[in-house]
Amino acid sequence: MLVYLDDIRLNAEVSGPVGGPAVVLLHALGTNLSIWDAVVPLLPRSCRVLRFDQRGHGGSDVPEPPYAMGALIRDAERMMAHFGMRDAVVVGLSLGGLVAQGLAVKRLDLVRGMVLSNTAAKIGSAQMWGERVAQVQATGLADYAPGAMARMFGRRWQEVAGMPRVRAMLEGMDPRGWVGCASAIAGTDFYTPTAALTLPTLAIAGANDGTTPPDLVRETADLILGSRFHLMRGAGHLPMVEKPEEYGAVLSEFLVSVGQV
Template identity: 35%
Template sequence: MHETSIFITGDGARVAYRYDGDPGLPTLVLSNSIGTTLRMWDAQIPALARRFRVLRYDTRGHGSSSVPPGAYSLDRLGRDVLELLDGLGIVRAHFLGLSLGGIIGQWLGVHAPERIDRLVLSNTSAYLGPAPQWDERIAATLRAGDMEETASTFLGNWFPPAMLQAGGATVDKFRDMLLRTDKHGLAGAFAAVRDTDLRRTIALIPNPTLVIAGRDDTVTAASHGERIAATIPGARLLVLPAVHLSNVELPEAFEASVLEFLLAA
């Protein structure tokens, strides 16, 4: 696996990224959920890197990327991707985002569709309001002495009870990611979600789009995915019998559906 590299954005933030796959292959960008790093995609790399040059990165506020203070905007998170593509000389790429990554994908489809080939929006939503609930979460996150309670809540929202009770390396890996997440980065990303409402504008997305929803997702309900697929012209919908991290819970079905869509003539 290639080492992580660093890119500096226009506003001086550090964005960590990693490439896997042959440089001659088409680029596929992977964008992570809140509370995770680019390592949330580790299990997908063997399958995806056979057909694509996979570019994954840590969203600002997460992993090895820097943690600027204050609220983040979706516009800034989207521009981080565009500046990274520019810096690496990538004119167009496929884009796969899950949860917050899927919100960033929607923004790119609206504001920079010429940079995207095919778009995969997984376990995500166009709107997760109302705002006051996010203000409360931001305040609670910043007050907390550590990430223990946040990690416990997130894991309960991400995985089915049986998987959590069984524990093991996968659950431990995601717990570790959460515990290492800077609370200011988490709060900044929460603010971007709080201020997002793409319910009408995603009708403008011209890119071929696959929407993946989790039947049992309590974070971004399957109904949210259904609404996205109904709004983006020609979008396809796949509902998997999963909770929130469908790539982790059902990796083979997830990878097969993504590859089938991206490789379609």
């Protein structure tokens, strides 16, 4: 469904009983809400699950780049308000993990727990993202995709069953949306604000992830007092695609352990 906000339309899907404990799923750069397709049915049925295409992605509007991280955080804030969600566990994947951290810092009344999946308080450098933006602007996402797949899935990326669908998501999106959100990542460093958070947090890393390696994910988890860390072996940057059953079980266990369900 399209949700009409003041300045943008965002594509969303919501499932589960109205008034159920809230879970918000935020996808990675170059993907869309369908990245969660195999996981949503594995979550406790009592949960009210919201997932949406972040600006520039999927069926959502594509404003002219660059985007600010604050705009992405505000989008999440407004989407939760639209669906009447509070006290949510927010699950953020890569780019979505940055949004989750920013949302928790800004609106702790909305977020009672976080799952930081394959993400960090700071991802890469401004120079690195500038080079990638320049590449995409010059030669397009189809040229960029093989390198991205190798970083996401590891050296045997061509053999990963879910890779073609992820690659198609990336190559099929509007390059302006990718550039806009890449620019937001480039300008984001949440080390200091994230270190001030104390809410229940689970960090998930993939052993084969070259985009946000396990040590980087663990470093971010260590910023948050009392956080937990789970390493998924045989998985890369998108473990919900490669090992949805394990990923769903880990999420569900966390939801139960923090009293969300």
